[in-house]
Amino acid sequence: MNHFELRGGELHCEGVSLRAIAEAVGTPVYVYSTATLERHYTVLRDALAAAGLKAPLIAYAVKANSNVAVLRTLGDLGAGADTVSEGEIRRALAAGIPPQRIVFSGVGKTEAEIAFAVDTGVAEINVESEPELHVVSRIAHARGKRADIAIRVNPDIAAGGHAKISTGKSDNKFGVSFSEAERLYANAANMAGVRPVGVACHIGSQIVDLAPMEAAFAKMRGLVERIRAEGLPLQRLDLGGGLGAPYFDQPEPPSPADYAAMIARAMAGLDIELAFEPGRMIAANAGVLLARVIHVHQRPEGRRFLVLDAAMNDLMRPAMYDAFHDIRPVVPRPADGAGSDKPYDVVGPICETGDTFTRDRALPPLGPGDLVAFMTAGAYGAAMASEYNSRPLVPEVLVKGDRWAVVRPRPTYEEMLAREAAPPWQQ
Numbered sequence: 001m002n003h004f005e006l007r008g009g010e011l012h013c014e015g016v017s018l019r020a021i022a023e024a025v026g027t028p029v030y031v032y033s034t035a036t037l038e039r040h041y042t043v044l045r046d047a048l049a050a051a052g053l054k055a056p057l058i059a060y061a062v063k064a065n066s067n068v069a070v071l072r073t074l075g076d077l078g079a080g081a082d083t084v085s086e087g088e089i090r091r092a093l094a095a096g097i098p099p100q101r102i103v104f105s106g107v108g109k110t111e112a113e114i115a116f117a118v119d120t121g122v123a124e125i126n127v128e129s130e131p132e133l134h135v136v137s138r139i140a141h142a143r144g145k146r147a148d149i150a151i152r153v154n155p156d157i158a159a160g161g162h163a164k165i166s167t168g169k170s171d172n173k174f175g176v177s178f179s180e181a182e183r184l185y186a187n188a189a190n191m192a193g194v195r196p197v198g199v200a201c202h203i204g205s206q207i208v209d210l211a212p213m214e215a216a217f218a219k220m221r222g223l224v225e226r227i228r229a230e231g232l233p234l235q236r237l238d239l240g241g242g243l244g245a246p247y248f249d250q251p252e253p254p255s256p257a258d259y260a261a262m263i264a265r266a267m268a269g270l271d272i273e274l275a276f277e278p279g280r281m282i283a284a285n286a287g288v289l290l291a292r293v294i295h296v297h298q299r300p301e302g303r304r305f306l307v308l309d310a311a312m313n314d315l316m317r318p319a320m321y322d323a324f325h326d327i328r329p330v331v332p333r334p335a336d337g338a339g340s341d342k343p344y345d346v347v348g349p350i351c352e353t354g355d356t357f358t359r360d361r362a363l364p365p366l367g368p369g370d371l372v373a374f375m376t377a378g379a380y381g382a383a384m385a386s387e388y389n390s391r392p393l394v395p396e397v398l399v400k401g402d403r404w405a406v407v408r409p410r411p412t413y414e415e416m417l418a419r420e421a422a423p424p425w426q427q
């Protein structure tokens with residue numbers, strides 16, 4: 001469910017015409033819906049509560065969409081932040097999310113980043129290896145602190161929409177193995193600079209099948225019980241994120257209610273505080289990427305290319321993960337009698353064949369100057385954008401009801417060039 005709909009023959013975001021935004025800001029541009037962000041967060045929170053689960057921390061995964069205005073929208077509802085770098089912790093703090101709701105995850109945290117997280121007083125550092133455990137303890141102890149940590153465990157279960165976003169198998173780089181987890185937890189309890197408060201897992205992204213999640217969560221439950229049986233306190237189980245979003249080529253993801261019911265089953269009778277790290281399921285459907293058609297190039301031998309002013313540097317998912325986004329005209333033309341959709345190869349202007357959003361997609365008649373919207377682009381869209389081909393970083397707009405604002409402006413060419421410096425021997 002989202003708040004992008006046709007009104008008066010034009011695609012709107014809530015009460016605002018996407019055509020009007022494209023004309024004012026230019027294209028390409030990302031547009032996010034406040035109401036959709038809020039809805040996804042509250043539906044998840046309410047589903048967990050309705051299933052009788054204790055879930056005091058829903059830490060939105062900042063990497064999915066890290067715009068500070070998006071973070072503030074969620075933070076104001078009570079969301080925490082799951083972060084994977086000092087930059088993301090700083091973004092969460094800038095959005096007013098208190099340290100007690102910030103989780104710091106990641107396989108390769110630097111000492112400087114760990115020190116920053118300890119000084120900030122984040123709720124939980126998710127430790128992903130034995131060497132890291134020792135580093136966190138040393139850094140916190142040197143500061144006269146004891147950092148709350150969770151051990152991130154790799155449940156050795158694969159899940160997710162693509163090999164590049166599956167994280168839960170033992171040959172992935174993430175987390176410690178089950179056999180190590182108990183020993184590390186016990187060691188941590190005896191270290192001066194850390195206090196183990198829980199265990200964590202995150203098995204993949206764009207998961208549309210609950211079965212592997214349920215299997216992983218059952219294993220995590222067993223681990224919690226074994227650690228507690230050793231007499232060690234363990235209050236929190238962090239179940240990560242990973243729930244899928246409804247993309248063009250994907251089966252409908254499970255509903256938050258089904259997800260919560262599955263967790264209630266897996267955790268039945270266990271008294272535990274749960275934490276969650278949802279990213280995609282909150283942000284994906286809350287954003288679109290608007291692009292304009294530059295031209296339609298019809299090859300005599302058949303292929304028809306729709307050349308857009310958006311490219312793989314603005315929306316990387318198709319090139320990187322073989323992902324497909326629904327593409328909709330912003331101002332659909334009235335059916336032309338013949339009215340039939342035609343197959344297009346939808347491409348950007350970058351000099352790489354990888355800069356292809358989709359091939360043979362059936363779309364209604366489109367011509368130069370027409371606007372299209374890439375749907376479900378709110379997660380891993382703008383956050384992964386670059387300036388490849390010296391295309392200024394794609395701007396972002398947030399809509400709330402009838403109001404809208406640019407929340408990240410497009411840099412000017414002057415600003416883009418001003419970030420670089422000539423070495424002394426060239427001056």
Ligand SMILES: *Cc1c(COP(=O)(O)O)cnc(C)c1O
Pocket residue numbers: 061063064082084105106202204205206240241242243277278279280281
């Ligand atoms: C990426 C990530 C998430 C969020 O994943 P989604 O699929 O966007 O829900 C959560 N936790 C960790 C540790 C991650 O790396």
